[in-house]
Amino acid sequence: MNQPLAERMRPKTLDDYVGQERLVGKGAILRKVIESGSLPSFILWGAPGVGKTTLASIIANTQDRPFHSLSAINSGVKDIRETIEIAKSQKFFNKPNPVLFIDEIHRFSKSQQDSLLGAVEKGIVTLIGATTENPSFEVISALLSRCQVYILKPLERKDLIAMVDRAIAEDYELKVRNITVESYDAMIQMSGGDGRKLYNCLELVANQFAKDEPVIITDELVMMSIQQNLALYDKAGEQHYDIISAFIKSMRASDPNAAVYYLARMLSGGEDPIFICRRMIILASEDVGLANPNALLLANNCFQAVHQIGMPEARIIMSQTAIYLACSPKSNSSYLAIEKAMALVSQTGDLPVPLQLRNAPTNLMKDNGYGAGYQYAHDFKSGISDMECLPDGVKGTKLYAPGYNTAEQKNEETLRMFWKTKYGY
Numbered sequence: 001m002n003q004p005l006a007e008r009m010r011p012k013t014l015d016d017y018v019g020q021e022r023l024v025g026k027g028a029i030l031r032k033v034i035e036s037g038s039l040p041s042f043i044l045w046g047a048p049g050v051g052k053t054t055l056a057s058i059i060a061n062t063q064d065r066p067f068h069s070l071s072a073i074n075s076g077v078k079d080i081r082e083t084i085e086i087a088k089s090q091k092f093f094n095k096p097n098p099v100l101f102i103d104e105i106h107r108f109s110k111s112q113q114d115s116l117l118g119a120v121e122k123g124i125v126t127l128i129g130a131t132t133e134n135p136s137f138e139v140i141s142a143l144l145s146r147c148q149v150y151i152l153k154p155l156e157r158k159d160l161i162a163m164v165d166r167a168i169a170e171d172y173e174l175k176v177r178n179i180t181v182e183s184y185d186a187m188i189q190m191s192g193g194d195g196r197k198l199y200n201c202l203e204l205v206a207n208q209f210a211k212d213e214p215v216i217i218t219d220e221l222v223m224m225s226i227q228q229n230l231a232l233y234d235k236a237g238e239q240h241y242d243i244i245s246a247f248i249k250s251m252r253a254s255d256p257n258a259a260v261y262y263l264a265r266m267l268s269g270g271e272d273p274i275f276i277c278r279r280m281i282i283l284a285s286e287d288v289g290l291a292n293p294n295a296l297l298l299a300n301n302c303f304q305a306v307h308q309i310g311m312p313e314a315r316i317i318m319s320q321t322a323i324y325l326a327c328s329p330k331s332n333s334s335y336l337a338i339e340k341a342m343a344l345v346s347q348t349g350d351l352p353v354p355l356q357l358r359n360a361p362t363n364l365m366k367d368n369g370y371g372a373g374y375q376y377a378h379d380f381k382s383g384i385s386d387m388e389c390l391p392d393g394v395k396g397t398k399l400y401a402p403g404y405n406t407a408e409q410k411n412e413e414t415l416r417m418f419w420k421t422k423y424g425y
Helices: 030-035 052-062 077-090 111-119 157-170 185-191 195-206 219-230 240-252 256-268 273-291 294-309 314-327 333-348 363-367 406-423
Strands: 040-047 069-070 099-104 126-131 148-152 179-181 214-216
Touching: 030 052, 040 052, 052 069, 052 099, 052 126, 069 077, 077 099, 077 111, 099 111, 111 126, 111 294, 126 314, 148 273, 157 179, 157 185, 157 195, 185 195, 185 219, 195 219, 240 256, 240 273, 240 314, 256 273, 256 314, 273 294, 273 314, 273 333, 273 406, 294 314
Parallel strands: 040 126, 040 148, 069 099, 099 126, 179 214
Antiparallel strands: none
């Protein structure tokens, strides 16, 4: 079976590596480290398809080190320990440490990351981790403190064009074809700076034609090809967004069956569980909101639990949360309130804060009226004063409208009692 173009074109040396000039270009910091022969443990942080895995492989080859690769999607503590034992047997006097490359290290739970500490600290392996997530949040502090962090940026237009030209000129399948590129714009746009997507796109377009047929790549041809072959082209792109959209909209529509189905689709496809949890936290506030405030607590606890437990058990926690959110009453009143407030601020600018609400830490500020007229709510029997809190230019503006659910109807009763005249509740 033929390898995908992205795999066939994977660079073998630093000179062939495209992009990240500030890190691996001539005289750049990481290149100097690599060429010196020494190698600290480090983490490569960047978007998909910017060359993290390729760079790790090149480094191991350049320094002639044993190279072990694990994916956090399907590896556990047992796999880590077995790999470390193999690395121990490969470590000889005056020989460089084996490299242990862990792809998507952010998906490892705390216990899985803990299992790496001893081997990294003792120099049994040199760890190279790859992550699409901020390592400050996704990598435990003890491991992070033992690693350098290098940020890889999305590939630039000139890099992507060079990759296309090189593939057409050098790939053993494409170079025998009569391929002409009239415009790179659509391929570059669809790639989003992701080299793997770019090669998938180029290969998809070329494979529509017979091998002896001329191929003239235009923007129109690229867009038509991708629309007709969406799943084949980009399983992690458009379809990724379609399925997370379906997942969110199913919970919003109070359909737990559809929500769990799309959750299973994402987990089966290797989606990052933490990404799914983040979206459930957002939905808990945006779509459930004040109709059931406990939803946000459960969604946040789900995020924490999944981060600590990891897959495959995390799927049960996410299923529980998705079903709970789907079955909860819905309200977007908090979302609408902040949207109205943001629009109001954009329209009216930085209006002066009323003097009675201003902080008055100095006598000069008190003499100028700061804090004058402030009414301490707890001095009132009801716990609410009639003090004006909005700036003069927007007095009486109603931003929060309670939803038609049991919890918020109680809010409306309270607001109507005190603010019916002022805000129109």
